[in-house]
Amino acid sequence: MKLANSLPVRNLKGKPVRTAVLLLLTTLLTLTVFGGTLMIISLKTGLHSLESRLGADIMVVPYEATTKSNLETIVLQGATGYFYMDNEKYQKIASCEGIGQISAQFFLASASSGCCSLSVQIIGFDPDTDFTITPWIKKSYAQNLQKFDIVVGNDLNAFVGDTLTFYGVDCHVAAKLDKTGTSFDTAVFTNSETIKALIQSSVDKNMNEFKNINPDAVVSCVLINVAEGYTVEEVLNDINIHVKKVKAIQTKDMISGVSDSLSGIADIISLLIAVVWIAGIIILLLAFTMSVNERKKEFAVLRMLGASQRKLAAMVMQEALLVCLLGSLLGIGLGLLILLPFNQLIEELLNLPFLLPSAGQMLTDTIAAVLVSVLSGGIAVSASAFRISRMDTALILRGEN
């Protein structure tokens, strides 16, 4: 017998209102479980992406240029800003003990450009020493960047081959980066040679906050990985003690605020999932109990016609599982419809790194959500199925139960 003509399907079709209510319940249950889980995973993926993009143990910035919160808004939240310190600081930091890898970065905020409605953060790196940005860029662009070549973040409205003009300097888009779910998606990356030319041009046009600086004599920040045998704290303290007017920050501390916010939101979502799941099971339990009570005569007739206890229980179970399966697919579809097109908006609203997981991870989440929903339906209906299988058919047929 085809599924569409089977008795459980006919029963579901025959009571469209009852089926629709059950379907709505399971859809909402799955939407919450699936959507909530996907949000938590996306936030965690975004944080992981941010950690790997920062990719250094310590960041050293000029002391007067930033308080910690300002730095966070620039590095973590995509705000534009720039600050400089003498190159001499870089040399002093490099001579401190326990330095494994060290590289300087240069920041500049564009005034405006054809690609962007807002000014964008331009980050320059030294290709000879860089260990944070180059490995990431290599995934999108394997060659070395030439002078005036730039690589753009995934959210910028610019494509390979485009020319963007910053402070009157034409730059060629050599590559577009993969999505990271972090503030780096709205940044522009280039080598130190190019950014120095851009800084010089901004100074020449009197558009740089720092008047008369020599781009060849400054850096914005220094990124450090500590050498083996040293702890991050040791190196950080050494820099803070021996190099004046700089602030060495552990990158892990810098993202601790993000991590705490994410943890708070994840806890709230987890609680919401738990509450909705428990409430959903209780509501489904009541709904199935009411539905089965209302249909006692129907089940008694089926028993009279030769349905065994097991067959009746299986039929009730099949109806519930069919509803839950369909509801879970609808819930997942709805969840994807909300999360896929609006993930950018969610990222902006939460102000946290947000990166949808890989297709494989999403598939796993989908299967888990379907299983949770179907299992919930199974749990909710099991008591009713048991009761139906044990009912006194004769009394119900006589209308006495």
Place this chain on the structure above:
Amino acid sequence: MLLKAEKITKQFLRESRNTNQFCAVQETDFTLEAGSFAILTGRSGSGKSTFLHMLSGLMTPTSGRVLIQEKEIYSLSDKDLSAFRNQHIGVIPQGQSALYSLNVLENICLPYTLYHKNAHQEEALALMEQLEIAHLQAAYPSELSGGELRRMAIARAFLRKPELILADEPTSDLDDENTKIVFAFLQKAAREGAAVLAVTHETDVSQFADKVFCMKAGVLTEQNSL
């Protein structure tokens, strides 16, 4: 001997006074041959329906045995007893017994579809013709009158050509014309070889039956033989 009940009794606990046992059916022997039509009468609460349900395999007797085709039905597992009932016993219950999500033809074919067997629609339609409800095959139970619903239940009970037909007040709330149609149909089934037992309050239908029994306070007596 198609149906044989040996010393069957049924006792219930009164829920309001759960130490007090109520005997619905006293120790009773009963037999029904293939091809015979028996009627069971009696006042409400006399134990008729309880007796019928014990014979149909739907209510386990407190004591005694029920044998159908020499098979002791209450010694079967639930699965086997259910399959046995599906194949060998046609039950027509009191009141309405339609599944409202199925149309009339689907309701009648239920004994087959329950066991995933191809529905014998031609046989169902032939039965519907005999019961004068063939024109209602696509209608839904909510669109039918009480008499039509009852005839639908009768067609359903007969679909698998069971050897035993047990009808519990098949004509209650039916008019005289419908009552006669139903009893004539049951009589015809008996003439064609089925063993038929009908519980009824009707007093003027004994003409259709071969035997008439009366139940009084759980005691069964044979009234006459036609």
